[in-house]
Amino acid sequence: MENYQAWAEEVLEKVKEKMVWVSEKNKDIIPYTTDANGNYDDRSSEEKEWNHDDGLNWWTNGFWGGIMWLLYQDTQEEKYAQIARVSEQKMEKCFESYFGLHHDVGFMFLPTAVADYRLTGHEDSKRIAMHAANLLAGRFNPVGKFIRAWNQVPGSDTRGWAIIDCMFNICLLYWASEESADPRFRQIAMMHADTVMENFIRPDGSVCHIVEFDPETGVMVKSHGGQGYAEGSSWTRGQGWALYGFANANPYRQTGISGYRQKSSTLLHRQHPGEWYYSRRLPSAHAAGLGGFLRCMYHCRWSLRGSEACTGAGERDVHPCSG
Numbered sequence: 345m346e347n348y349q350a351w352a353e354e355v356l357e358k359v360k361e362k363m364v365w366v367s368e369k370n371k372d373i374i375p376y377t378t379d380a381n382g383n384y385d386d387r388s389s390e391e392k393e394w395n396h397d398d399g400l401n402w403w404t405n406g407f408w409g410g411i412m413w414l415l416y417q418d419t420q421e422e423k424y425a426q427i428a429r430v431s432e433q434k435m436e437k438c439f440e441s442y443f444g445l446h447h448d449v450g451f452m453f454l455p456t457a458v459a460d461y462r463l464t465g466h467e468d469s470k471r472i473a474m475h476a477a478n479l480l481a482g483r484f485n486p487v488g489k490f491i492r493a494w495n496q497v498p499g500s501d502t503r504g505w506a507i508i509d510c511m512f513n514i515c516l517l518y519w520a521s522e523e524s525a526d527p528r529f530r531q532i533a534m535m536h537a538d539t540v541m542e543n544f545i546r547p548d549g550s551v552c553h554i555v556e557f558d559p560e561t562g563v564m565v566k567s568h569g570g571q572g573y574a575e576g577s578s579w580t581r582g583q584g585w586a587l588y589g590f591a592n593a594n595p596y597r598q599t600g601i602s603g604y605r606q607k608s609s610t611l612l613h614r615q616h617p618g619e620w621y622y623s624r625r626l627p628s629a630h631a632a633g634l635g636g637f638l639r640c641m642y643h644c645r646w647s648l649r650g651s652e653a654c655t656g657a658g659e660r661d662v663h664p665c666s667g
Contacts, residue, residue, distance in 0.1 A: 397495070403452065405452055409428040413428045447491055449477075450513025451512065451513060454516050481529055489539045493509070506554070508544055509585050517530065518533055537589075543555050553570030554569075570582070
């Protein structure tokens with residue numbers, strides 16, 4: 345891409361400039377969304393009564409801290425580390441409530457506690473992250489070889505539900521296995537990924553959002569439409585979770601199993617060009633898919649070089665994501 349480096353540096357400078365005042369404005373809260381005046385809410389607020397899986401347990405709560413750690417990594421400015429730890433320390437209280445935590449502990453603690461430990465060696469962050477990893481591992485159904493999604497949903501029997509989002513969350517298990525030298529975490533992640541390969545990904549490379557298994561026998565019962573248009577359709581962000589999950593969890597790199605690499609290639613070819621167009625209209629879906637694309641390009645670069653899915657994709661897809 346012509347002048348790509350200059351463009352990337354210009355975008356990064358704009359981001360850092362904006363985040364100077366955004367970080368200061370939200371330094372004591374865990375922001376999620378804005379009101380009509382552009383002010384963020386606070387998912388850690390104790391003045392509001394939250395549902396079990398909302399408030400401090402909300403699945404995106406790690407993203408704000410994660411942004412702060414990325415800024416710290418780039419600038420080495422201590423203020424970003426301090427703001428990031430506000431989220432981390434508040435979110436530790438989630439362990440006390442317990443019932444609101446589910447498969448999304450990876451989204452919550454990978455960008456916060458794990459990032460903190462990786463960047464600073466903060467031992468207490470390792471403790472928090474290992475706690476979260478053990479909770480995620482505890483959701484594993486050994487008969488069906490899947491990690492259960494969510495907790496009990498009123499009016500539905502969700503004991504056998506698994507969802508594509510969890511492919512991103514199992515990165516926490518790979519990290520925990522590496523840190524503790526305990527293979528159980530990695531084994532659970534691999535078995536879940538194998539189950540996803542077999543039951544979630546269709547021959548055309550599209551993915552199911554929710555798959556239901558019999559919790560007693562492990563037999564697949566059916567797929568649910570979930571956040572897709574209908575049963576049998578493909579949910580754009582879920583497609584991104586699958587692509588990023590198989591690539592970013594790096595199970596094939598850590599275990600030598602090439603099936604994961606091949607599945608990433610299949611998902612990547614499905615994602616382009618049609619899925620890319622639709623994902624651009626949904627920024628979070630586009631970011632997830634693009635992150636997976638970049639990871640996939642790195643790990644699968646020899647087998648994908650010159651393919652239609654990759655040619656010129658940087659120019660078409662990276663630029664729209666920054667807008």
